[in-house]
Amino acid sequence: MTVSTGSGGRRGRFVRRIAGKFHVADAASGDIWDAIQLARHQDRPYPLDYISRLMPDFEEIHGDRMKGDDPAIVAGVGRYNGAPLAIIGQQKGRDAQDRAYRNFGMPSPEGYRKGMRLMEICDRLSIPLVTLIDTPGAFPGAGAEERGQGGAIAHSMMMMLGLPVPTVAVVIGEGSSGGALALGVADRVVMLENATYSVISPEGASAILWRDAGKAKLAAAAFKPTAANCYRWGVADAVVPEPEGGAHLDHDEAARLLDGYLSRTIRELQALPIADRGRQRRERFRRLGAVRDAGV
Amino acid sequence: MTVSTGSGGRRGRFVRRIAGKFHVADAASGDIWDAIQLARHQDRPYPLDYISRLMPDFEEIHGDRMKGDDPAIVAGVGRYNGAPLAIIGQQKGRDAQDRAYRNFGMPSPEGYRKGMRLMEICDRLSIPLVTLIDTPGAFPGAGAEERGQGGAIAHSMMMMLGLPVPTVAVVIGEGSSGGALALGVADRVVMLENATYSVISPEGASAILWRDAGKAKLAAAAFKPTAANCYRWGVADAVVPEPEGGAHLDHDEAARLLDGYLSRTIRELQALPIADRGRQRRERFRRLGAVRDAGV
Amino acid sequence: MERNSYVCAVCGHHFAMTARQRLDHLADDGAWEEIGGDLRAADPLRFVDLQPYTDRIRAAEAKGATEAIISASLAIQGQPCVVAAMDFGFLGGSMGSVVGERFARGAEVAVARGVPFISITSSGGARMQEGVLALMQMAKSIVALDELAAAGLPFIMVLAHPTTGGVWASFASLGDVTYAEPGALIAFSGPRVIEQTTREKLPDDFGLAERQVEHGHVDAVVDRRELPARVGRLLAILERPALDETQSLASQLAQNGTERAARMAQALPSLSRRLRGRPEHAAADSGADSE
Amino acid sequence: MERNSYVCAVCGHHFAMTARQRLDHLADDGAWEEIGGDLRAADPLRFVDLQPYTDRIRAAEAKGATEAIISASLAIQGQPCVVAAMDFGFLGGSMGSVVGERFARGAEVAVARGVPFISITSSGGARMQEGVLALMQMAKSIVALDELAAAGLPFIMVLAHPTTGGVWASFASLGDVTYAEPGALIAFSGPRVIEQTTREKLPDDFGLAERQVEHGHVDAVVDRRELPARVGRLLAILERPALDETQSLASQLAQNGTERAARMAQALPSLSRRLRGRPEHAAADSGADSE
Numbered sequence A, B: 001m002t003v004s005t006g007s008g009g010r011r012g013r014f015v016r017r018i019a020g021k022f023h024v025a026d027a028a029s030g031d032i033w034d035a036i037q038l039a040r041h042q043d044r045p046y047p048l049d050y051i052s053r054l055m056p057d058f059e060e061i062h063g064d065r066m067k068g069d070d071p072a073i074v075a076g077v078g079r080y081n082g083a084p085l086a087i088i089g090q091q092k093g094r095d096a097q098d099r100a101y102r103n104f105g106m107p108s109p110e111g112y113r114k115g116m117r118l119m120e121i122c123d124r125l126s127i128p129l130v131t132l133i134d135t136p137g138a139f140p141g142a143g144a145e146e147r148g149q150g151g152a153i154a155h156s157m158m159m160m161l162g163l164p165v166p167t168v169a170v171v172i173g174e175g176s177s178g179g180a181l182a183l184g185v186a187d188r189v190v191m192l193e194n195a196t197y198s199v200i201s202p203e204g205a206s207a208i209l210w211r212d213a214g215k216a217k218l219a220a221a222a223f224k225p226t227a228a229n230c231y232r233w234g235v236a237d238a239v240v241p242e243p244e245g246g247a248h249l250d251h252d253e254a255a256r257l258l259d260g261y262l263s264r265t266i267r268e269l270q271a272l273p274i275a276d277r278g279r280q281r282r283e284r285f286r287r288l289g290a291v292r293d294a295g296v
Numbered sequence C, D: 001m002e003r004n005s006y007v008c009a010v011c012g013h014h015f016a017m018t019a020r021q022r023l024d025h026l027a028d029d030g031a032w033e034e035i036g037g038d039l040r041a042a043d044p045l046r047f048v049d050l051q052p053y054t055d056r057i058r059a060a061e062a063k064g065a066t067e068a069i070i071s072a073s074l075a076i077q078g079q080p081c082v083v084a085a086m087d088f089g090f091l092g093g094s095m096g097s098v099v100g101e102r103f104a105r106g107a108e109v110a111v112a113r114g115v116p117f118i119s120i121t122s123s124g125g126a127r128m129q130e131g132v133l134a135l136m137q138m139a140k141s142i143v144a145l146d147e148l149a150a151a152g153l154p155f156i157m158v159l160a161h162p163t164t165g166g167v168w169a170s171f172a173s174l175g176d177v178t179y180a181e182p183g184a185l186i187a188f189s190g191p192r193v194i195e196q197t198t199r200e201k202l203p204d205d206f207g208l209a210e211r212q213v214e215h216g217h218v219d220a221v222v223d224r225r226e227l228p229a230r231v232g233r234l235l236a237i238l239e240r241p242a243l244d245e246t247q248s249l250a251s252q253l254a255q256n257g258t259e260r261a262a263r264m265a266q267a268l269p270s271l272s273r274r275l276r277g278r279p280e281h282a283a284a285d286s287g288a289d290s291e
């Protein structure tokens, strides 16, 4: 039996990527909980905060052309470094009224379909795409289910996978569940320093795995969903630094730091032949995971 | 001023096609009204009648993956001449209950979206597509409007135009309005002998143009929407004969006659290079219409 | 009125504008060059309802317009583009062969010049007097937009009152970005037809631009007075960047990928799908050499 | 029970089946060959909830199955294909790295052999104990289906009770044709989560197969006893025809078109879109010679 989780594993393609250049501390569970609080801090910049700083000229699109417009997803095109750039992100609200309007950043199928409409525009007009991920998950409601929440997420992943343009996914806050991954199938997946990325929120896991709503801290410690760990697992390709103390303390500086990463990365991706970009994107997601081989 | 409606017109591309091989009688208005009655005859074969005869093994698909399933549109894949063939058609009902169930063959956006789902399958799996057109029009309802009836028709046309597989549209009964054309952007558009194809139903035209619901016969005579005339205008590429007296008298024979045309035509289209097929399909629809040139 | 873009200064009502007024309003310095202006309506069906179609055409032309649409080359806020503006005053803005033809020629000029295409609609739908040939103009408009998309050029829609029937069910539904003027009725089936067919009682605001935003069919309601600035800003956002060295390198490399895809395709049966679907993927499959 | 496909002869209730039982039931003569059978769950997070993940794996393996999915080559009604069948009995059919990997390998074998791919799902969703790496298996399944689509091969889904969470939000939603077993619960968020989050009171039949047909997400509810015949018939319908002379001619000609498209692409900047979008169209533009 071979445990193929190290870089020397026999079946190289299933070996997760090991962080080389980024210092990964095995954080204490208290630190992980702090990261989760920071990732959800209500003063943390949301997509529209980044957009207004990175792209003063931004045209937001609205509606899925079938049912309605979902304010939990922001989508549009702006001018960035002398060329058009498309953005899709989950948008939380800051005050009580706005939070309700944005449905706490939990998208409905209409939101993902608005995103797919923008992806089609990216395809037609050759516009690179950046997604900004920040959601506790897709909205769990009967109507959303009836209108195809599962299929909307699946199709969004499939469409992102096939886009011929450069794509970058940035987890800017809380990336939870398929509702986050729907916008996450990109050439590069990166996380802000205090962002988290996980299969489920700690509260959800607490209720399900511990059968006790009060074990969220334990769950967080078990999932270890920090940027550093996601980088170590190969789920994140890079960690983008935040201002000292966290992005919520200085939106302008947070946007500048993200700007630096995006400018460089989009340029790098554009320099790749389309064929290589597509192959690398597929191989990136084909590879992720950790398995044992019980054979020989 | 040049009237460019003859084949000798100066601007060849806008000249409508003139029927050469098909005998076109300038039908008296009574004959046109008879054709309209035949096209709508309640014993006339509907798509499922043809399908059961042409393709005993047929798998119908259901649902648009967003809202529901529209019984006014039938879509599926069957085995035809040793290969898969996809069919989409508007389906009317024969008895009162079935007519209501099928909404009198008036599709909702969900129906066109089910059709587009099948077109995607045709694309992925390289399956030729035949559409069977028979509708008084898309359903005029507030809900259908809210769910995007206009966009569904437009997108259906756009998707048909871009399909890389051979496509044949057959007007088998009453082809009225954009609700018919949504399934009509094909390599070949043909009409059964007693079918009609028009911008609006005679009753609709009567109410709007004559401001009198009782002038349907007059409207029919003005529109002349018969297969022979549509062939003359270049809107139909061929007229498929029906059994003596009309398709409603002998479904088996009607299916055999259609079978003969489809077998030959699909084979012909498959022999064309994809590039030529796509170009010819676009040119076909680019050309249609009749204009005067007021210049030089 | 003209100085206020034909919008009532008191209540904000947007009055109808002719196609010429539309183009004067949008174009920098009011300068535009017409495309396909010589085309006039024919009467292929020799159609007569309460009066002959030719009489209707003559009467409409006598009012000054030559058809229900004008396509023109112009610049908006410094951005060159082509605009196809409809005119409800000409036979209810109905789409006959000339409308389809002028629309298509507008798109073709946009492709030839590599500039965006914009349409402002105001139409009751297909022109019935041209019968099924009017219906076919819906398909012709789709072919034109398909050309535009293949050239990677944007299509921007502005829906003015009313946009109904076959116009809404063809090109007007296919904008990359879609604006509507306040209070514009936007529908495939008009309210009267719906009420007669289904016996539904429709709300007063049925199909209005503001409701269409709620239902997800329109991106934004834009006051006409803001329209030139709003469209100009969007064109500036979408403007293609000049090719710099990095990008020409990238496109060279991409071509290499394509050639490999083409070579590989010769070895496989379902080539059309593969190339159509994803050239980069097909190429990846063919080349272990590149890994 | 086994003779009746684990369906109650009295009330028609469909009892749970293991993946092995599924494959035995579908395969001609019960013969199938496993793909990726050596793969076993690892514990990348050293995860502990009420008990260590490694203990859970050991306990599940002790019951006989090696993981929550088996991929296998087999024939159904004479039609060769690959089937990936899930097993709710193994940790709730949850999708961890092994499920993602075996699913992907199944699709890859289908591509290598040029045969259709079928999946039967029964899963509570992502395997939480593998954290975000479990989430990534959703994306991996999408990559696998994308390969399958690029090869022009069908993907047929059979949704068994229950199909929820990340499985429904990834490959299980993407069948070319999608069947469901009677009474199967199909949902992204389970009823309990919905009721807790939104305080909605859900109907008893929430998310059941029969409702999913009404809402347009499933093509047909198929009784398990009919499943081999129904799937076999569909495979026979979709079977690729043998290449006859006409078609090889056509594909040769198509290749000519492609080569021309590639040549033309060298002269144009936005090649990726054009080729991606419509090779036939790009070729048409390039060649006045063919008109």
Ligand SMILES: [Zn+2]
Pocket (backbone or CB within 6 Å): C008, C009, C010, C011, C012, C013
């Ligand atoms: Zn006023």
Ligand SMILES: [Zn+2]
Pocket (backbone or CB within 6 Å): D008, D009, D010, D011, D012, D013
């Ligand atoms: Zn029982």
